[in-house]
Amino acid sequence: MVQGVAIEDGCIVDTDPATGEVIARVRCTPTSEVPAMVARARAAQPAWAATPLAERVSMLKGACASLADRRDELVETIVREMGKVRAEAEEEVSGAIGRATYVEQIGAANAPRQIDNGLVVRDAHGVVVVCSPWNFPADEPLLLCLPALCAGNAVILKPSEVVPLVGAIVGDALRRALPEGVLQLAQGDGAVGAALVQADVQMVAMTGSSATGKKIMAACAPGLKRLVLELGGKDPMICFADADLERAADDAVAFSLFNCGQVCCSVERVYVAEAIKSQFEALCALKAAAFTAGSGFDADVRIGPMVSAMQRDAVAAQLDEAVKAGARVLAQAPVKPGAPPGATYFPATVLTDVPEECAIHRAETFGPLVVISPFDGSEASAARLANDSEYGLAAYVYTRDLGKAARVACKIRAGQVGINNWSLAKAPTRCPWVGAKGSGFGYHSGDDGWRQFSVPKSLIFDDASLVPTEIDGTAVVRD
Incomplete structure (x- = not known):
């Protein structure tokens, strides 16, 4: 961060x-x-x-x-x-x-x-x-x-x-x-x-x-x-071949870019089954194009500036390294024209085929990038890739097979796993918010x-009947 x-x-x-x-x-x-x-x-x-x-x-x-x-x-x-x-x-x-x-x-x-x-x-x-x-x-x-x-x-x-x-x-x-x-x-x-x-x-x-x-x-x-x-987090999203692709692509883009990507549980790594990779990429590119960057006061803007020039430059460095290593940029949304010289805007960007050794797969990005990588579609690979990080804050599994979703979720070392949803938006307040690993x-x-x-x-009292029913005006709860 x-x-x-x-x-x-x-x-x-x-x-x-x-x-x-x-x-x-x-x-x-x-x-x-x-x-x-x-x-x-x-x-x-x-x-x-x-x-x-x-x-x-x-x-x-x-x-x-x-x-x-x-x-x-x-x-x-x-x-x-x-x-x-x-x-x-x-x-x-x-x-x-x-x-x-x-x-x-x-x-x-x-x-x-x-x-x-x-x-x-x-x-x-x-x-x-x-x-x-x-x-x-x-x-x-x-x-x-x-x-x-x-x-x-x-x-x-x-x-x-x-x-x-x-x-x-x-x-x-x-x-x-x-x-x-x-x-x-x-x-x-x-x-x-x-x-x-x-x-x-x-x-x-x-x-x-x-x-x-x-x-x-x-x-x-x-x-x-x-x-x-x-x-921090480096939160993975797993998209299986049987997922609702429209919803999965919507969420991959929206929750990679929410708050300009500056959220500890942003989607930062999207692993999509090879069988649906091309279709999924096209959907993400189309949806991300609508995320125009500009002043947060403008009604037609979807993401504001990065919080600082240092933050913007760190994201730019990760993107540049990935592209030089062979990643492909599928789409970049526009930045509203007329930005003053001191503005820290960064365009919403979708990229794919990022080599695993790149910082964009390892370090927390905290910026408006949708990062897509293919996987073979198996449950074992999904869990392995999700866990291939020092972080373990949140993860996301998209599939119509809820039994498969539960099996994979239980194998992921993360504090919370969203099943076909973004856990930050859906988690009940009485559920703990936990960071595993780093x-x-x-x-x-x-x-x-x-x-x-x-x-x-x-x-400890001699007998349960001796336990008072209230303490300092607060009723005692019986478990």
């Missing part, structure tokens, strides 16, 4: 990737201020943890709902800071505002539970650092902050330096809804993130690149700090993920 942003005179130089113009200069949090922030969080946390769970849930629901007051500002800022097209920004903001059910589910996951003559209660870790990414700048901070806060932790949120203004809006909504010191916002680049990770905190939750995740894990090891890391550590979302923000403690 390459990005790139300038820091000048202690400020983030926040630029519009569609124009290259400076939007704002945002003050970085000096690393010297980090100990005081941690001290404030530690002082506020015990009272917050002692607040009844139902009250914590209510306050957090109110924080999400309050984002509606700044809906238009939030949508516009997302488009300007990271280049997302308006329709995608509106969808993200609506999801963030509507997180009430999500918060209720987190609360239910944290409720005390009776297991025979035992009572399992949950203790907050203490102070949690949340480092959120730039590709979903409004919703991703909530996916980590909400379970951390609901569990009774105090949180220091550091949004990506690429999207400091969006991060400030989300952070402000949380801060205003909660007691003083429970949620604090830190701004800055990796130096600020490193200072927070190395501070006297009890947990770090981060969504970002695998390289950064490894650095965080190493920094947290001496203190045995708890971790939730949702990292794609993560710990669980993100779902009951399993939400419970990682606290420690279970078992209270």
